[in-house]
Amino acid sequence: MICSTSYHVPGSLESILPLHDQSSRPFAIPLERLKKITDSFSDERIIGRGGSGVVYKGVLENGENIAVKKIVSSLTPGLQKQFENEVSHLMELKHANIARCVGYCYETRNECLLHNGKYVFAEMAERLLCLEYMPNGSLDKHISDESSGLDWSTRYNIIEGICYGLCHLHEQNGKPVIHLDLKPANILLDEGMVPKITDFGLSRLLDQKQTIYTKSCDGTLGYMAPEFLHGGTITTKSDIFSLGVIIMEIVTGHKDYPDVTGTPSDDFIELVHVKWRNVLQRSSWYGSLETNCEQIKRCIQVGLICVNPDRTKRPPIAKIINMLQRTGSTDCDITDDTEVVDLTDRWLLEILRTGGL
Structure with a gap:
């Protein structure tokens, strides 16, 4: 299972994203960094939608692009399993005809929410994948x-x-x-x-x-x-x-x-x-x-x-x-x-x- 992580990553995101290193494995990226490069996941940055999430165009400070897939926030066990399954396989898969994953984000936080007339704390998870950007979209x-x-x-x-x-x-x-x-x-x-x-x-x-x-x-x-x-x-x-x-x-x-x-x-x-x-x-x-x-x-x-x-x-x-x-x-x-x-x-x-x- 992928565990939530605390981050302190100095420098720019470009310095830690191995966009051109085909041999590198995906690694953890802070949520705040991903918010920054997607303009807080603005609608203008959406480049695709699917059953499990939304894909945004991320723009790094040096002008390079990256695709950020934000998994739908849900308590459904199936989505959690799918995310962990995808990351575990992408850690190993490296081929010219397989989309390369350069990073992932899995952070959890507790939020106070109203439930059945009472305020309760619920654990909310943010799950994202960073993929190489494909300018021609999907087939x-x-x-x-x-x-x-x-x-x-x-x-x-x-x-x-x-x-x-x-x-x-x-x-x-x-x-x-x-x-x-x-x-x-x-x-x-x-x-x-x-x-x-x-x-x-x-x-x-x-x-x-x-x-x-x-x-x-x-x-x-x-x-x-x-x-x-x-x-x-x-x-x-x-x-x-x-x-x-x-x-x-x-x-x-x-x-x-x-x-x-x-x-x-x-x-x-x-x-x-x-x-x-x-x-x-x-x-x-x-x-x-x-x-x-x-x-x-x-x-x-x-x-x-x-x-x-x-x-x-x-x-x-x-x-x-x-x-x-x-x-x-x-x-x-x-x-x-x-x-x-x-x-x-x-x-x-x-x-x-x-x-x-």
Whole structure:
């Protein structure tokens, strides 16, 4: 458990924040310092909101920016556990495609409050995380906005980066970390549109049996694997399902889930392929048309495999990276395994028919 701390830190905050030291671990930062750099958590500094808190833009004296995530003040044990869980994992996770935490704040104070007609003292906790600042915000702001016009090269690099980050989670140090809330809103983009996985409040360390069973199914509908949503079964394949949905969103540029009629996966893949080919042919520069079209086809095939309702048929993340990077024909090694004719590819087909991309 993370304990509350008394602080006396001399000098400026810049001198203690290791913004450029990739090897440093997150450390405790006084609440008063965080108030100062966020203008007392003013509304003008808000850059994002989520179910567990609000994210503010902090500006240091030297002009550098930092993101400060302020956890919602609540007595709910779940939020407390999520905060401690996130900090403990961020202490160890270091990768170019995982958002780096540079510090945290956990301070408690006693306040006299009116309760049932009497004044009582209650312990109030302030829990905050300091993260590297991502000027391009979260991925959902880009793929849900058609006007953003992300070109294919950028989309493909984002897909690859997310896969690299997830591979680090699943395979680092022999202690797999399952994210359990992988979605575009939890993927941040830096100034070069490099994706960084963030928000590890629901993440879990995998046990030795490679499976966790839980009655708590927190997460985001639409990204949760069916065996997790309906049976509380957690494995690394839970994240693979989420990844598949994200890949298809990035390729199509849409995120809605209309209830539509089914279609064969081969028809769906071909329709995505044709749509993108038309987009690329209209572009003034698109690199190698055939190479891009091959990447698009491969990405949507991989995405469909990842959302297979049968988790045993979803590949591990290392194999997914291999699939994405291989060249040549994909029909024999991907299409034959694409037995996904469920709602996921149905809503995507309808989106494309009604004007996707």
